[in-house]
Amino acid sequence: MMTSRIGEARIRVPDRIQRGDLITVHSIVSHPMDTGFFRDAEGDPIPAYFIEHVVVTYGGDEVARFDWTSGISRDPVVSFTLRADKEAPLTMVWTDNQGAAFKQSISIGFASV
Amino acid sequence: MSHSEGSPRRAFLRSCAAAAAGLFASGTLSRAEQLLAATGPEDPEVPNEEIARILKEISDGRPIRRGHVSLDMPLVAEDGRVVPVIIETDLPMTAENYVKAVHLIVDHNPDPHLAAFHLTAALGRVSISTRIKMKRTTWVRAIMQTSNGDVWAGYTRVLVTLNGCG
Numbered sequence: 001m002m003t004s005r006i007g008e009a010r011i012r013v014p015d016r017i018q019r020g021d022l023i024t025v026h027s028i029v030s031h032p033m034d035t036g037f038f039r040d041a042e043g044d045p046i047p048a049y050f051i052e053h054v055v056v057t058y059g060g061d062e063v064a065r066f067d068w069t070s071g072i073s074r075d076p077v078v079s080f081t082l083r084a085d086k087e088a089p090l091t092m093v094w095t096d097n098q099g100a101a102f103k104q105s106i107s108i109g110f111a112s113v
Numbered sequence: 114m115s116h117s118e119g120s121p122r123r124a125f126l127r128s129c130a131a132a133a134a135g136l137f138a139s140g141t142l143s144r145a146e147q148l149l150a151a152t153g154p155e156d157p158e159v160p161n162e163e164i165a166r167i168l169k170e171i172s173d174g175r176p177i178r179r180g181h182v183s184l185d186m187p188l189v190a191e192d193g194r195v196v197p198v199i200i201e202t203d204l205p206m207t208a209e210n211y212v213k214a215v216h217l218i219v220d221h222n223p224d225p226h227l228a229a230f231h232l233t234a235a236l237g238r239v240s241i242s243t244r245i246k247m248k249r250t251t252w253v254r255a256i257m258q259t260s261n262g263d264v265w266a267g268y269t270r271v272l273v274t275l276n277g278c279g
Binding site (some may be wrong): 022037061073078 | 141197219222223224226227228229230231232235237238239240241242243246
């Protein structure tokens with residue numbers, strides 16, 4: 001069950017990263033992802049309310065951009081690979097169809113050998 | 114369930130036979146067969162008008178070929194609200210040639226063009242996983258566009274036992 005507030009987001013990367021590694025980035029954001037096809041207990045339609053855009057930047061460069069619909073499940077998760085070639089922040093911004101933007105960052109640093 | 118299970122496959126087989134007969138006999142092709150011909154014989158299911166339009170739009174009129182795309186989904190989705198998807202490819206991900214977009218299409222969903230993932234070579238490899246909603250049993254299509262204009266597709270059929278779209 002979703003217990004966190006809408007827009008709360010987490011990004012996870014491996015603990016030990018070395019320069020040039022292909023890493024998997026895991027992310028989750030809390031969002032109801034309402035389709036607009038359901039009604040509430042009073043019979044009133046629940047309007048569509050979902051994450052529409054996700055932008056991923058790594059050290060200031062946009063490396064990926066996702067366009068979503070309400071067909072993505074509630075509390076959207078997305079994982080993708082990234083070539084860790086610099087020590088820099090990885091930032092994701094999720095924007096919903098009501099214009100709210102939710103941001104989360106994690107710093108990519110290299111393990112000392 | 115048994116109706117939605119059987120009919121698309123029968124329709125597909127019928128239209129394959131009809132398309133083949135039509136082509137060999139140079140007869141007039143019906144609309145469905147024109148759509149089938151337009152998207153290639155490797156297509157698993159005759160795209161309806163909406164799907165055909167989406168495919169045409171994302172492929173920019175280029176032929177959609179089956180291959181290089183791995184679309185990993187469960188054979189049976191017990192809960193259509195949460196169906197895991199993993200999309201991968203062996204296509205290169207270099208500055209010279211990379212997968213610039215991955216489109217996920219679920220034929221019989223209310224909004225079939227479910228997601229588009231725009232990528233860059235900085236990712237190093239395509240391996241995307243997420244969770245989606247599915248209304249009913251259908252084919253799912255993952256379509257990849259490369260930076261040099263090729264369009265590759267992978268298809269998988271998922272049996273949905275609980276409607277996830279209302």
